[in-house]
Amino acid sequence: MATQQVSAAPKFSTGDVKLSGFKVQEISAALKPSHAYGRRDFYKIVLVTGDLIIHYGDQTIEINDTFLFFANPNIPHAVVDRSMNRKGYACLFTEAFIAGREHAQILQNSPLFRSGGTPVVRVNSGQAAFLTGLYQKMMAVQRSDYHYKDELLRNCLALILHEALSMQPSQNVLTQKNAAMRITYLFMELLERQFPIESTGDPLRLRTAQDFAEALSVHVNYLNRSVKEATGKPTSVHIAERIAAEAKTLLQHTSWNIADIAYGLGFEYPTYFNNYFKRITGSTPLSFRKRKV
Known part of the structure; x- marks a missing residue:
């Protein structure tokens, strides 16, 4: 079967993301392919299992496993699905949605989103179960009318970022200690x-x-x-x-x-x-x- 270029994340309504600043959704191979390869207006974090080739800026990364993918809106990216059996979860969010100094610093300092950094982190079965729980929690919160749901969603995003950094620590993380x-x-x-x-x-x-x-x-x-x-x-x-x-x-x-x-x-x-x-x-x-x- 010929490979198709698709997005590892689902075909979101970007208008909804721009309106609320956040969107999370379950993904599957049944979703329609997207051929867009360019810069976006939002960050993306995808938890996915599949056989994929990721083109990210000038990097090409081949993955046949369960992994997290972190996409910076300023770095063009596209994904080739070689199996059409992908499954997982994805969320999009704008920089404006990450309000507050602590959350913004996590995003800005993270090598996961930095050009030339490491946008893909492999996860084992235990880590995948924990991260799946976080995505399911975000989906439930997104549907709820909880008054402070934006703050709860930000906390879930911060947990995902911390979990990824703990799985793949980088010597280049700048902590501003001195x-x-x-x-x-x-x-x-x-x-x-x-x-x-x-x-x-x-x-x-x-x-x-x-x-x-x-x-x-x-x-x-x-x-x-x-x-x-x-x-x-x-x-x-x-x-x-x-x-x-x-x-x-x-x-x-x-x-x-x-x-x-x-x-x-x-x-x-x-x-x-x-x-x-x-x-x-x-x-x-x-x-x-x-x-x-």
């Missing part, structure tokens, strides 16, 4: 806030460690030292990896010509972008685009 981690968190947040690039008329403005240091009102040496201490990687590497990831996304999933992509990413000349991209990825932008077609 000054170095605090400035690193601010740097990472400022870096991510520049994306996605939607128009060449609003190009990337912060592209060097010095740019970020000035925006954060700290000395560039202090920023570099803090980021290296907190993450193990230099500031320049974080910037280069994120620009390269956005460049790959634009090359794969837009019809922009290479010059437009170069200008959108803040390069003065396309040749500068070509040399930069080849140095980071080992491939020219044109050859990368042709290879991914």
Whole structure:
């Protein structure tokens, strides 16, 4: 049987999500396929069992198991179902729905939603049973007229995030325990806030460690030292990896010509972008685009 490109989550009414900020639903192979591959207006957390290929930004992940999938609205994604036997649960929610400082920090700091992070976490039978209970609880709460149901739903989402992080802890989780981690968190947040690039008329403005240091009102040496201490990687590497990831996304999933992509990413000349991209990825932008077609 030929594979079909589908969404691992059900075909939600996105209007309902935008209206209430939250939607949860059981999913199955009987749901109609969706061929949309692009950025969304909402976050997505899916608990699913199936044989699937996930295309997420510039990553391709093959899964034949039970797993959690975390989708950031700013990172294009699509899923190929190789078995048509998927089952599970999915929820969509807007950033505005995650009200309150504590919940927002869980979302913003999580490597599960960060570009270049780990959007897929395998779960065993015991973990799947616990998570299934949380999704069923959210479905029941969603149907109820409980006055504080939004807060209860947020708590369920936080439990899912904590459970996933406990299953796959990351050395890059920034807890802001000291000054170095605090400035690193601010740097990472400022870096991510520049994306996605939607128009060449609003190009990337912060592209060097010095740019970020000035925006954060700290000395560039202090920023570099803090980021290296907190993450193990230099500031320049974080910037280069994120620009390269956005460049790959634009090359794969837009019809922009290479010059437009170069200008959108803040390069003065396309040749500068070509040399930069080849140095980071080992491939020219044109050859990368042709290879991914």
